[in-house]
Amino acid sequence: xxxxxxxxxxxxxxxxxxxxxxxxxxxxxxxxxxxxxxxxxxxxxxxxxxxxxxxxxxxxxxxxxxxxxxxxxxxxxxxxxxxxxxxxxxxxxxxxxxxxxxxxxxxxxxxxxxxxxxxxxxxxxxxxxxxxxxxxxxxxxxxxxxxxxxxxxxxxxxxxxxxxxxxxxxxxxxxxxxxxxxxxxxxxxxxxxxxxxxxxxxxxxxxxxxxxxxxxxxxxxxxxxxxxxxxxxxxxxxxxxxxxxxxxxxxxxxxx
Amino acid sequence: xxxxxxxxxxxxxxxxxxxxxxxxxxxxxxxxxxxxxxxxxxxxxxxxxxxxxxxxxxxxxxxxxxxxxxxxxxxxxxxxxxxxxxxxxxxxxxxxxxxxxxxxxxxxxxxxxxxxxxxxxxxxxxxxxxxxxxxxxxxxxxxxxxxxxxxxxxxxxxxxxxxxxxxxxxxxxxxxxxxxxxxxxxxxxxxxxxxxxxxxxxxxxxxxxxxxxxxxxxxxxxxxxxxxxxxxxxxxxxxxxxxxxxxxxxxxxxxxxxxxxxxxxxx
Numbered sequence: 129x130x131x132x133x134x135x136x137x138x139x140x141x142x143x144x145x146x147x148x149x150x151x152x153x154x155x156x157x158x159x160x161x162x163x164x165x166x167x168x169x170x171x172x173x174x175x176x177x178x179x180x181x182x183x184x185x186x187x188x189x190x191x192x193x194x195x196x197x198x199x200x201x202x203x204x205x206x207x208x209x210x211x212x213x214x215x216x217x218x219x220x221x222x223x224x225x226x227x228x229x230x231x232x233x234x235x236x237x238x239x240x241x242x243x244x245x246x247x248x249x250x251x252x253x254x255x256x257x258x259x260x261x262x263x264x265x266x267x268x269x270x271x272x273x274x275x276x277x278x279x280x281x282x283x284x285x286x287x288x289x290x291x292x293x294x295x296x297x298x299x300x301x302x303x304x305x306x307x308x309x310x311x312x313x314x315x316x317x318x319x320x321x322x323x324x325x326x327x328x329x330x331x332x333x334x335x336x337x338x339x340x341x342x343x344x345x346x347x348x349x350x351x352x353x354x355x356x357x358x359x360x361x362x363x364x365x366x367x368x369x370x371x372x373x374x375x376x377x378x379x380x381x382x383x384x
Numbered sequence: 385x386x387x388x389x390x391x392x393x394x395x396x397x398x399x400x401x402x403x404x405x406x407x408x409x410x411x412x413x414x415x416x417x418x419x420x421x422x423x424x425x426x427x428x429x430x431x432x433x434x435x436x437x438x439x440x441x442x443x444x445x446x447x448x449x450x451x452x453x454x455x456x457x458x459x460x461x462x463x464x465x466x467x468x469x470x471x472x473x474x475x476x477x478x479x480x481x482x483x484x485x486x487x488x489x490x491x492x493x494x495x496x497x498x499x500x501x502x503x504x505x506x507x508x509x510x511x512x513x514x515x516x517x518x519x520x521x522x523x524x525x526x527x528x529x530x531x532x533x534x535x536x537x538x539x540x541x542x543x544x545x546x547x548x549x550x551x552x553x554x555x556x557x558x559x560x561x562x563x564x565x566x567x568x569x570x571x572x573x574x575x576x577x578x579x580x581x582x583x584x585x586x587x588x589x590x591x592x593x594x595x596x597x598x599x600x601x602x603x604x605x606x607x608x609x610x611x612x613x614x615x616x617x618x619x620x621x622x623x624x625x626x627x628x629x630x631x632x633x634x635x636x637x638x639x640x641x642x643x644x645x646x647x648x649x650x651x
Binding site: 237239240241243244245246247248249250252253254256257258260261276277280281284296297298299303304307308317321322323324329332334377380381383384 | 459461462463509513516538540542543544545546547548549550551552554555556557558559561562577578580581582583584585586598599600601605606609610612614615618619623627628629
């Protein structure tokens, strides 16, 4: 697949969304709602559950399946209240010393009048700052499209895992093509130029692990993902708090 | 020789500035008297890094750091080399942010000033690295940071590396904050995208110039995506103040005094 085909695969509605991974990683998920400030954003699902007898906090972008659900979930594009809900649950995880697992898969942060009125930029910025010093392990997984700042706000983590056919980019290829070349149809060229594929990002040290997808069922992929996530979490739970945070800080500090 | 020609060329174009709102041209000398505010219609003209530094820092106190750091086309992104070359040719600065140590009202301060004349103030690895180093220096020397933002957002020609600068800078801002040090941001026209969604909004105190455009998503994109009509004054400083995202809107003529007062209370 070329870069733009990967973008399309990452966006495909036949691809499992956040809900699928939560349901398959834990059978004890309890969803928790709301940011305690303004509203509950259905574009983000958050809650707690057990994996391998370890309590964890799970946070996922959720695009929904049928069209009605997709609309009510804003196609998985979180509003400020979604990011604030995520942060609330992360702080709760820190208090109870639970690791945090985030799933990323949507075109990005919600784009709308309400989102701007309620400070989309501030909500993302606060997550970036707070996640950097959250005193509990964080693993983020890009399961589909990782879209810009809206994806970053859930992916400041100790380790970034990407599925083989997921992508992660500073801007959508269509957005890039229309800004630079005034032609959204050149999205395939933009996708190539942006170098947004999992293998390139792994090569550059942005992604830490890639989960293979080719020739595997969704269940097999999910099982492998679970092993990877839990290995990372168990390793990181052993670290003294200071070392955990220093490692996380340096992971980003070293990106030039 | 080539440099000389370039300087003369720069000098002659710098003498006049155009107000895009009313279309009138003014001499820089005249504009310096009016704080770069259009004498005709009151529009706040955009200031470049040097103009801003002259206006805010105590005379002769500014010492620049990392002034020679330059961007590379790491992704071999088509057209980026040409864009960088053009920005370097038409600008005294080598990147979209200028950083250094200065005094403001006698208070020693670390300062960064973004510059929309250099690739729309977009943030790539060099912008992120320079701001990070400034904060590291401020932590080491226990200094407050004052930052002037203006940016089109993350620099897409640097792909994921520019996105990651948002996290990197946020990390060092948090460190500076945890050390009990003051960070003041001044939002100037326009501040958008990844800069708004990171260090522009992370100040302990957030000041904005009147009527500055500040937002995350572009207004045109919002209109096209949602089909909604944008309210009057959408994404302007006054809109942000009303919704609780800005502490102070300050006129340019009083801006330095405002910053000095805040620095003195914290020093």
